Amino acid sequence: MLIRAATADDVPSIRTLEQQAESAAHWDEREYDALFAPEAPARIALIAADESDVRQVRGFVIVQCALDDWEIENMVVAREDRRLEIGTKLIRELLRRAKAAGATSVLLEVRESNLAARRLYEKLGFSDYGRRSHYYQQPTEDALLLRTSFAVP
Numbered sequence: 001m002l003i004r005a006a007t008a009d010d011v012p013s014i015r016t017l018e019q020q021a022e023s024a025a026h027w028d029e030r031e032y033d034a035l036f037a038p039e040a041p042a043r044i045a046l047i048a049a050d051e052s053d054v055r056q057v058r059g060f061v062i063v064q065c066a067l068d069d070w071e072i073e074n075m076v077v078a079r080e081d082r083r084l085e086i087g088t089k090l091i092r093e094l095l096r097r098a099k100a101a102g103a104t105s106v107l108l109e110v111r112e113s114n115l116a117a118r119r120l121y122e123k124l125g126f127s128d129y130g131r132r133s134h135y136y137q138q139p140t141e142d143a144l145l146l147r148t149s150f151a152v153p
């Protein structure tokens with residue numbers, strides 16, 4: 001599995017994966033197209049793709065990059081490719097890039113019931129630092145706030 005930066009050509013594949021994943025954040029086409037607009041907030045989108053065909057998208061993660069805190073906004077691995085460490089590889093590469101860029105932490109919100117995502121993040125060093133009551137709709141549910149911080153040298 002190859003982890004690479006997304007390009008505008010990946011938007012249709014990203015949208016297909018996102019629409020198949022109930023627990024993902026759901027964005028409209030404009031929001032995805034805006035990812036690559038010059039005036040957009042700084043974001044990184046990483047793609048997990050087949051080594052033999054880099055256009056075959058198996059998963060993605062999208063992160064908003066502020067100076068200190070990077071925030072994971074969305075992540076999906078294709079249903080048929082789950083439990084193959086693709087999510088792990090995406091997050092490891094994201095953490096590597098965040099550290100290299102001088103960020104001090106990476107944050108995210110996750111539905112309390114999303115045990116797959118919670119376990120993945122916990123395994124990679126994230127821990128709870130709060131909750132937002134009734135943050136999600138359909139169904140209404142609390143968000144857990146997770147974070148991993150890097151030691152400042």
Ligand SMILES: CC(C)(COP(=O)(O)OP(=O)(O)OC[C@H]1O[C@@H](n2cnc3c(N)ncnc32)[C@H](O)[C@@H]1OP(=O)(O)O)[C@@H](O)C(=O)NCCC(=O)NCCS
Nearest residue numbers: 021023075076077082083084085086087088116117119120
């Ligand atoms: C969450 C998600 C991205 C995980 O991707 P993945 O590639 O399957 O994850 P990995 O194979 O790297 O799993 C790493 C670890 O996470 C945990 N994990 C992953 N899926 C799990 C599941 N269904 N149940 C319990 N633990 C799970 C396990 O500890 C796993 O390690 P193990 O397989 O050695 O036990 C994937 O399930 C997904 O796309 N879900 C739908 C979208 C979503 O919820 N996105 C997150 C929004 S915050």
